[in-house]
Amino acid sequence: MAKKKSLHFINEDHDHESCIAEAMGKAEKVCQQRGQRFTALRRRVFELVWLHHRPIGAYEVLELLQQDGRAAPPTVYRALDFLLEIGLVHRIASLNAYVGCVQPHHPHEGQFFICESCKSYAELDDPDINNAIAASAIEHGFSVRQHTVEIMGLCPRCQKKEEPSS
Amino acid sequence: MAKKKSLHFINEDHDHESCIAEAMGKAEKVCQQRGQRFTALRRRVFELVWLHHRPIGAYEVLELLQQDGRAAPPTVYRALDFLLEIGLVHRIASLNAYVGCVQPHHPHEGQFFICESCKSYAELDDPDINNAIAASAIEHGFSVRQHTVEIMGLCPRCQKKEEPSS
DNA sequence: TTCTGAAATGTTATAATATAACAAAAGCAA
DNA sequence: TTGCTTTTGTTATATTATAACATTTCAGAA
Numbered sequence: 362m363a364k365k366k367s368l369h370f371i372n373e374d375h376d377h378e379s380c381i382a383e384a385m386g387k388a389e390k391v392c393q394q395r396g397q398r399f400t401a402l403r404r405r406v407f408e409l410v411w412l413h414h415r416p417i418g419a420y421e422v423l424e425l426l427q428q429d430g431r432a433a434p435p436t437v438y439r440a441l442d443f444l445l446e447i448g449l450v451h452r453i454a455s456l457n458a459y460v461g462c463v464q465p466h467h468p469h470e471g472q473f474f475i476c477e478s479c480k481s482y483a484e485l486d487d488p489d490i491n492n493a494i495a496a497s498a499i500e501h502g503f504s505v506r507q508h509t510v511e512i513m514g515l516c517p518r519c520q521k522k523e524e525p526s527s
Numbered sequence: 528m529a530k531k532k533s534l535h536f537i538n539e540d541h542d543h544e545s546c547i548a549e550a551m552g553k554a555e556k557v558c559q560q561r562g563q564r565f566t567a568l569r570r571r572v573f574e575l576v577w578l579h580h581r582p583i584g585a586y587e588v589l590e591l592l593q594q595d596g597r598a599a600p601p602t603v604y605r606a607l608d609f610l611l612e613i614g615l616v617h618r619i620a621s622l623n624a625y626v627g628c629v630q631p632h633h634p635h636e637g638q639f640f641i642c643e644s645c646k647s648y649a650e651l652d653d654p655d656i657n658n659a660i661a662a663s664a665i666e667h668g669f670s671v672r673q674h675t676v677e678i679m680g681l682c683p684r685c686q687k688k689e690e691p692s693s
Numbered sequence: 694t695t696c697t698g699a700a701a702t703g704t705t706a707t708a709a710t711a712t713a714a715c716a717a718a719a720g721c722a723a
Numbered sequence: 724t725t726g727c728t729t730t731t732g733t734t735a736t737a738t739t740a741t742a743a744c745a746t747t748t749c750a751g752a753a
Contacts, residue, residue, distance in 0.1 A: 398720085400730070419710070433733065438711065440731095454621040455675050457710065457739095472660075474669045485663065493659040494638075494678060497651065502683035503640045509621050509677040512660060517668035564749085566701070585739070599704060604740065609701095623710095623739060 369463075370474075370481040370516045371414050381411050384461055388449050391465045395447055405429070406440035407461070410450055415480045416458035451484070455511045460484070470508055476516035478523070483516075535629075536640075536647040536682045537580050547577050550627055554615050557631045561613055571595070572606035573627070576616055581646045582624035617650070621677045626650070636674055642682035644689070649682075 388407055392399040409425045410417055419437050426432040441459055444450040449465045452458070453473060460473070463484050472490055475482045490510065498505045515523065554573055558565040575591045576583055585603050592598040607625055610616040615631050618624070619639060626639070629650050638656055641648040656676065664671045681689065 398729080400719095402731070431732085434711070435713090435733085436731065443730095454677070472663070474664070474667065476669075477672065483667070483669075487659065487663045489659040490656070490663060493653065493655040494676075497638070497653045497656060498640070498678065498680070501640065501649070502686070503642075503649075503678070503680055504686050505678055505680040506643065507679045509675060509679075510660075511620070511675040512664065512669070512671055513673045513675075514664070514669055514671040520668070520670050564700080566748095568702070597703085600740070601704085601742090602702065605702075 370476065370479075370483050370518065372481070372518060375414075377412075377414070380414075381408065384411050387465050391447060391449060397443075397447060402436065403440050403443055406437065407444055407449055410444075410459055411461040414461075416453045416456050416460050416475065416482060418456075418458050422459070453482075453511055454509050455513070470510075472510035472512065474512050474514070474516070476519050477513055478515055478519035481516055536642065536645075536649050536684065538647070538684060541580075543578075543580070546580075547574065550577050553631050557613060557615060563609075563613060568602065569606050569609055572603065573610055573615055576610075576625055577627040580627075582619045582622045582626050582641065582648060584622075584624050588625070619648075619677055620675050621679070636676075638676035638678065640678050640680070640682070642685050643679055644681055644685035647682055 385404075385408070388404075389399055405426065406422060409422050413421070419434070419441060422441070423432060423434060423437045426437060441450065441452075445452060445459075447465070448468060449462055450459050451462050451471065451473070453460060453475065456475070460482060462471075464486070469486045472485045472487055473482055474485065494508055494510075495505070497503075551570075551574065554570075555565055571592065572588060575588050579587070585600070585607060588607070589598060589600060589603045592603060607616065607618075611618060611625075613631075614634060615628055616625050617628050617637065617639070619626060619641065622641070626648060628637075630652070635652045638651045638653055639648055640651065660674055660676075661671065663669075
């Protein structure tokens with residue numbers, strides 16, 4: 362039985378530096394294991410997604426990339442597709458946006474809690490949700506290849522902000 | 528405890544006529560209850576979505592609409608937005624497409640099983656999945672407004688087709 | 694019944710997201 | 724080096740969605 366990971370919405374306590382360094386390290390390793398090249402461009406796009414630390418659109422990444430020099434949409438989409446392919450980022454379909462993956466070492470699809478107020482998000486791989494989906498699929502004879510679970514609402518911090526009284 | 532609905536992928540046994548008639552009837556009622564106008568345009572768009580009986584893109588709806596006469600994108604998007612608003616259709620975020628809602632009378636968000644081979648789909652409102660998501664949210668102090676659950680894979684029928692031997 | 698204001702639809706233009714197609718460059722292996 | 728594969732650059736365009744404003748329709752008030 363997989364262990365539950367606790368949610369981690371970004372906030373002011375977050376140690377950005379070490380977080381990104383850690384992600385980079387993992388990414389490096391994943392690419393090596395897979396025999397894939399973690400080129401300067403891919404590394405940079407991965408870094409930009411992580412630096413943003415919220416779901417980021419492809420064209421936002423593009424704008425950031427363009428601060429380094431010329432770049433066009435396919436450049437970004439190709440890098441993102443590569444990162445998606447090997448599980449270093451996830452795509453949030455309901456936002457047309459991308460997020461860094463917190464545990465690229467093991468394959469998973471996960472679930473996402475996304476705060477509509479501060480735009481922070483948290484990635485889970487909740488066994489209960491996974492099991493409920495798997496059970497439902499089995500029950501109905503459906504063979505699952507991939508699932509998308511995106512939960513929109515308010516993170517704990519923003520709930521407090523929205524009702525400061527009472 | 529909500530009752531489980533059994534999955535209903537479309538197939539050759541499907542009675543299209545009565546299915547659409549029923550959907551129309553429900554839609555009519557829902558609009559009436561809500562004091563909303565089920566105009567000819569909205570009715571037609573709703574019908575086109577149901578006739579297709581698979582997830583259908585806005586521009587596909589547009590093309591169909593144009594067989595009746597001139598129409599432009601905002602016309603379709605406005606009708607779809609209206610139908611979404613009152614729960615007569617759902618949007619499948621991972622496909623940028625729309626489907627008719629099977630139970631518009633009670634509010635729900637549901638889950639979708641989508642066959643990547645034949646493009647049929649089935650809508651559920653599985654209490655176990657709902658509960659797992661709700662429990663996870665509570666556990667982490669997240670306040671849910673809306674959730675998206677889209678499960679891609681193969682329907683029972685298409686699984687059989689893909690491995691005719693053994 | 695006509696008038697009026699709100700809701701719905703029409704129309705044109707454009708924004709936002711994503712990919713096709715082909716050319717050039719970079720990296721690797723013989 | 725040479726030749727091959729992978730990656731990136733570049734231009735053009737496809738696909739999805741909305742903004743802004745004009746016109747029409749319709750229910751209810753006068």
